[in-house]
Amino acid sequence: MNPGSNGGSTSRAVASFVGTVEDSGIAVDPAIVAILGLSGTYNFFLSDLSVTVSNANSYQVVITRDGSPIVTLVVTSPGGQEVVSSAADGTPPATGGVLIDFHVNPLTNPPSNFFQSIVSGTYNHFVSVLAPPGSAFNYSGSVIAKNDSNLGAGRLKLKVFLVGSFAQSNVSAVNTALSVASSIYAARGITVDADVFSVSGGNSIPDPAEGDVFYLSNINSDAAVNVFMGETIDAVDNNGLLLGRAGGAPGAQVPTIKSIVGIDMGNHAGANGIFNGDEPTTMGGTIAHEVGHFLGLFHPVEIQTIGSNLGNTTFVLGDTLTDTPSCTVGSQCIANGAVNNLMFPLSDPSFTQETLSLQQGQVMNLQPVMD
Template sequence: MMRYPLAAIGLSLLACTGTTSEAENCGGDVQVETMSLQSDRQGIVSIPLSLDSDDTVFQVVVENSGDGYVSTDGLVNPDGESILDWEDWYESHDSLTDAFYANASATTLNWPVRESDPGLTEGEWTLYASTLSDDFYYEGRRDVDVTIMRRSCAGSAMKLKATIAYAGDLENDSEVASATEAAVARWTSIYASHGIELSTEFISSDIKASLPSPSTGNAAYDTLYDEVGEGVLLVVGDDVGGAADLYGMAGGIPGPQVATEHSVVAVSWLVHAGANASFSDSEIDIYGETMAHEIGHFLGLYHPVEMGWNYWDALSDTDDCSSAKSCESALADNLMFPYPVCGSGGCTAQVDLSNAQVGVLGLNIGVR
C-alpha cells in the first residue's frame, strides 16, 4: 500500500449504537448501523448482518476499542454456506483484501470485492472477526465497535466524494497549493476516464506536516475523518511516517470509510517536488497519479503485481507477469503498477485500469 519513487526502490524491501442514517448522493441509499460487541473466549466475534433484497454492497469495519489487533475471518450466507474464508487466501500469492491480516486496530471488509464474486442475497448473514493481542495471539472477551454500511444503488453513475486536507498550514504555501490543485485535477481526469466522477473539497487541518503513517494509525486521523464524515480523505504533508522517499500510503486495502486511526490516504508533496522543493510539470503528473493510485488502494485495489514479481492481485484480466522486464512491458501504464516507470524520454503515464479493476472501484461502498 505504499508508493516509492523509482530511485528508492532498490533500497526498500517494503512492497508495498444502533443508529441509522442515509446518504443522499446515490440513486439508492447507504444504510449505516453501529453496534458494540465482544469476542467470545476464543477471540471470535460473530457479527449479524441483516441484508435487504436490494442491497448490492456492504462494508463492515470492526475496530478494537482497546489495545491489540483485529482481523476478518469469514462470511457465511443465510443458507449457512461459507462465502469467504480467510484460510483460502492467507497464504495465497493472489491478494483479495487486507481484511484477513491482523495488522491494525481496525479491519475493513468491503463485499463483494470483485464483480465475479457471489452477490448478496436477502436474509441473515454472519461475518466473523477475531480479536488478537499485541503479540498476535487470539484474545477473548475484547470489546469491539462495529459499523455496517449497506448500499443499494446498482447501475447508477459512479460518484466519489474526496476531501483533500492540508497539514501544517501548507494551504498557505503557494507552490504546494497550486501543485496540489493541479495534481487533483489530474487525479479527477484519470478517474473520469474510467467512468468515476470525483467531487473534491479542499480543507485545512491542524495535523502537523510530518504525517503519521496511516498504516500504523494515529488519533489525529480518527478526529479528522470524524469531522469530514464521509467519502475518502487524502491528507497532504511534507513526509509520510518520517520517510524521505515515500510518495504516499493508504490506510488499508480497502481503507475504512468511518472514523478510525487508519481512515486516510497520506501523500508527501515534498517527495514529489524533489530536492529543489519546486514542481515540474512531470512531477505534478506523478503527484496526481499517486493520489489516484493511493485512493485506488483505499478503495480496494492491489498492485497487479508486487515487486519481487511473485504476488499478484486476484483479478483475472491483469497480467500475471513474473519479471521486472515482462511486468513493465505488460503493465507499466497501469495506474496500480507499484512504481513509476521512467526512462530517458520521461515517465510512462500510469492511467490505465482493466475492466476488473474498475469493477472493484465500482463495488466500493464510497462509490455511489
C-alpha cells in the same frame, strides 16, 4: 439493514454495534506472536457476527479495538457458502480484512474477487481478536450498506486536507494533481468531486497504516475518501521513495483513526522542494493509486527483487483479478502493458501509468463510499 432507494441514485444505511469475543482456548502460533512484535501467550478470542441486509449491492463491516490484533477469519453467505476465508485467501488477498491489524478491521462484501452484488439475507462474519488467555471482552464496530442503481459508473467525493505550511504553499501543484487523478478515474466512468481544506499542524503527517487521532479529529461521517497531504509521512520516509500510503485495502469507510489516504508531497517535489515539470502530474497518479487501494484495489503484481532498473526487477502475482496484466520480470511488464496500469507497484515517469481495468472499476464502484 436496508439502505432503501433514493430515486435511482445511491442510498446508504449505517449502524453501530458492540460485539463480544470469547476465549477459544486455541493458542496463537508463537511465531505469529513474534512477527506481530508481541511476547507471551496469546489465544484466539472468537465472535460470530451476523449481518442481515436487504436491498443492498454491498456493505462494509468495520471492527475496532485499539491496540488489539483483529482479523476476520471467514465470511459465509445466507446459503452457508464461504465468501471470504483467511485460510484460503492468497497473497495479496482479495480483501485486507483477512489480514491482522492492531486498530481497525474493515471488510467490504463482496470482496475484490466477486463482481456481482450481494444477495439479501444474513451473512456471518467470524471474527477473531488475539489476546492473552482470559475472560470475554467487547469490541465495537459499524456496518455501512449501499444501494446503487448504476454500478457501471460512479461518483467519488474526495476531501483533501493540506497539513502544514509546505502543503498549503503548494496549492497550485495540488490542484494540478487532483485534475490528473480526476482524469484517470473519468476514463473508467468515475466522476471525482474534490474539496480542499487547510489544517493546522506541522509539515509531517502520521503514518496512515498506523492511524492517529489527528485524522479522526478532522474527518466526519460524510461519504467521502479523506486525503491528507503533508511534506512528509512520519517514520516511513523510505529513503525518499515513499510517495503515499492508504489506511487499508479497502480502507474503513466510516470515521476511524485509519480512514484516510496520506500523500508525501516532499518526495514528489524532489530534493529542491519545488514542484516543477511533471512532478505535480506524478503526484496526481499517486493520489489516484492510493485512493485505489482505499477502494479495495491491490497491485496487479508485487515486487520480488529490485534490480538495477525496471527491466530486470522481478515480480510475483498480485491481485485476484482476471483482467489485469501479470508479469514476472520488468521487461515483460513493459511489453504487455502491466507497467501502464494505475496500480503497478513502481512509479515511473517514463510510462503513462493511468490504466484501470473493467474489473478494477467494478471493485471501486462496489465500495459503499462510492455514489
